[in-house]
Amino acid sequence: MISxxxxxxxxxxxxxGLDPDRDGPRIRARLGVVPQEDNLxxxxxxxxxxxxxxxxFDIPKMALRERIEQLLGFAQLTERGGDRVEPLSGGMKxxxxxxxxxxxxxxxxxxxxxxxxxxxxxxxxxxxRLYRLKAQGVTLVLTTHYMDEAEQLCDRLVVMDRGRxxxxxxxRQLIERHSTREVxxxxxxxxxxxxxxxxxxxxxxxxxxxxxxxxxxxxxxxxVVEALGRxxxxxxxxxxxxxTLEDVFLQLTGRQLxx
Amino acid sequence: xxxxxxxxxxxxRVVPPAPGRARRLVDxxxxxxxxxxxxxxSGLAEPVFYLLSIGxxxxxxxxxxxxxxxxxxxxxxxxxxxxLAASAMNGAIYECTFNVYFKLEYAHVYDAVxxxxxxxxxxxxxxxxxxxxxxxxxxxxxxxxxxxxGDVTSGWAALAMPAALLIGFAFAxxxxxxxxxxxxxTDFDLVNLVMLPMFLFSTTFYPLATxxxxxxxVVECTPLYHGVVLERSIALGLVGPALIxxxxxxxxxxxxxxxxxxxxxxxxxxx
Numbered sequence: 001m002i003s004x005x006x007x008x009x010x011x012x013x014x015x016x017g018l019d020p021d022r023d024g025p026r027i028r029a030r031l032g033v034v035p036q037e038d039n040l041x042x043x044x045x046x047x048x049x050x051x052x053x054x055x056x057f058d059i060p061k062m063a064l065r066e067r068i069e070q071l072l073g074f075a076q077l078t079e080r081g082g083d084r085v086e087p088l089s090g091g092m093k094x095x096x097x098x099x100x101x102x103x104x105x106x107x108x109x110x111x112x113x114x115x116x117x118x119x120x121x122x123x124x125x126x127x128x129r130l131y132r133l134k135a136q137g138v139t140l141v142l143t144t145h146y147m148d149e150a151e152q153l154c155d156r157l158v159v160m161d162r163g164r165x166x167x168x169x170x171x172r173q174l175i176e177r178h179s180t181r182e183v184x185x186x187x188x189x190x191x192x193x194x195x196x197x198x199x200x201x202x203x204x205x206x207x208x209x210x211x212x213x214x215x216x217x218x219x220x221x222x223x224v225v226e227a228l229g230r231x232x233x234x235x236x237x238x239x240x241x242x243x244t245l246e247d248v249f250l251q252l253t254g255r256q257l258x259x
Numbered sequence: 260x261x262x263x264x265x266x267x268x269x270x271x272r273v274v275p276p277a278p279g280r281a282r283r284l285v286d287x288x289x290x291x292x293x294x295x296x297x298x299x300x301s302g303l304a305e306p307v308f309y310l311l312s313i314g315x316x317x318x319x320x321x322x323x324x325x326x327x328x329x330x331x332x333x334x335x336x337x338x339x340x341x342x343l344a345a346s347a348m349n350g351a352i353y354e355c356t357f358n359v360y361f362k363l364e365y366a367h368v369y370d371a372v373x374x375x376x377x378x379x380x381x382x383x384x385x386x387x388x389x390x391x392x393x394x395x396x397x398x399x400x401x402x403x404x405x406x407x408x409g410d411v412t413s414g415w416a417a418l419a420m421p422a423a424l425l426i427g428f429a430f431a432x433x434x435x436x437x438x439x440x441x442x443x444x445t446d447f448d449l450v451n452l453v454m455l456p457m458f459l460f461s462t463t464f465y466p467l468a469t470x471x472x473x474x475x476x477v478v479e480c481t482p483l484y485h486g487v488v489l490e491r492s493i494a495l496g497l498v499g500p501a502l503i504x505x506x507x508x509x510x511x512x513x514x515x516x517x518x519x520x521x522x523x524x525x526x527x528x529x530x
Contacts, residue, residue, distance in 0.1 A: 025378060035374075037367075039370045044287075044291055058376070104375075
């Protein structure tokens with residue numbers, strides 16, 4: 001709806017101060033879109049993909065050529081400029097799709113799960129690129145299932161569950177509001193977990209029982225670990241860590257699989 | 260590597276004027292075609308094979324045939340303009356079915372295009388213009404071949420190419436609209452099922468009077484018939500007001516096709 005490719009179902013919507021129903025082309029001229037699945041043009045080379053796309057925005061040829069070299073550098077694809085798109089790796093295609101979305105210097109960049117399916121190196125390379133764009137003042141709107149990605153990139157985020165917004169704020173605010181500062185994860189031999197949960201329930205603000213481990217939500221993880229030692233409880237493994245957005249997300253949306 | 264410098268973009272971000280937008284897609288198609296430079300060769304060769312095999316080969320057996328003006332013409336002279344009409348149809352349909360379907364369903368070219376200032380109707384127009392440009396090349400070669408083989412008898416033949424464009428427009432637009440309804444590659448057999456009888460029965464090879472009256476009426480309803488009459492009348496110099504009716508049929512068919520194709524692409528991709 002924001003990119004003016006779906007009609008709005010109800011309510012009010014303005015994008016960049018314009019009405020998507022009336023000003024679709026004018027809004028899209030100022031947007032960059034990175035779809036969930038790469039839709040690069042397989043009949044064109046890497047460089048042509050950027051060129052043809054830039055021409056859809058009516059960018060003059062001379063300016064466009066210069067811009068393309070910048071974008072190829074940005075996407076680390078300068079050497080592959082003359083190649084077809086198909087033999088490129090997943091990470092390269094993703095970088096090219098992002099470079100393509102920047103060809104018109106968008107004010108607003110929409111990214112739909114930008115790093116899904118990428119290996120860790122490619123993800124970090126992409127995050128780095130996106131972070132630079134953010135630093136330049138481009139507004140990024142992204143959807144993701146990766147909470148670490150949201151934590152890395154987002155100033156403001158909303159958690160959606162079954163199409164409804166269930167919480168919103170900065171990553172830090174969300175953790176403060178919906179989780180404790182730290183979490184201690186305990187593993188016991190199978191079958192003992194529930195019995196142990198009763199023995200430690202007073203040590204934490206909240207104890208969550210999972211099939212394979214206990215999660216103790218607390219402000220001070222080290223204090224909990226010390227207390228366990230004093231009570232001579234000996235779990236198979238102990239892990240004290242900081243709360244993450246993942247904890248918040250699971251707390252808010254539940255652990256059941258949603259299909 | 261540093262990120263691309265911001266700021267210079269604002270000047271560019273004007274929305275292209277409506278006619279220019281369809282042209283951007285034509286440019287895209289031209290670039291893609293440049294990678295497949297040998298594809299047009301078949302389109303160019305096909306009508307030449309027809310002209311030689313049917314015009315010369317079968318023409319030798321048939322001898323002369325009576326034209327619409329009851330004048331007897333050499334068979335090649337009679338059949339060549341009809342083959343021109345049929346090849347304009349074939350080229351347009353091929354371009355706007357297989358190629359468009361591939362881009363629509365597999366390459367997702369239009370999904371990407373519609374995230375830019377281009378609109379669904381620009382996509383439809385762009386593809387139809389592409390088909391027409393390719394068709395114009397083929398038709399020109401065909402007309403030159405006709406002249407070279409001595410199958411052109413009237414100066415009116417100069418209009419044969421524009422008439423072929425009109426035929427191409429009608430079929431390209433209709434094919435584009437039909438493609439948006441395709442459920443899979445097997446549906447393209449239905450396209451052949453429509454094209455082949457039209458090619459064989461639209462008075463391409465013999466006059467309408469050969470048929471019983473009921474079949475004449477059926478043939479008169481099909482679009483290729485109007486294309487064939489148009490091309491044959493022009494090539495034989497039998498130009499009269501009746502041709503306006505045939506041309507109008509094709510024009511209306513084309514305009515309706517563009518409108519429907521634009522709407523269907525919007526439904527398929529923008530919902």
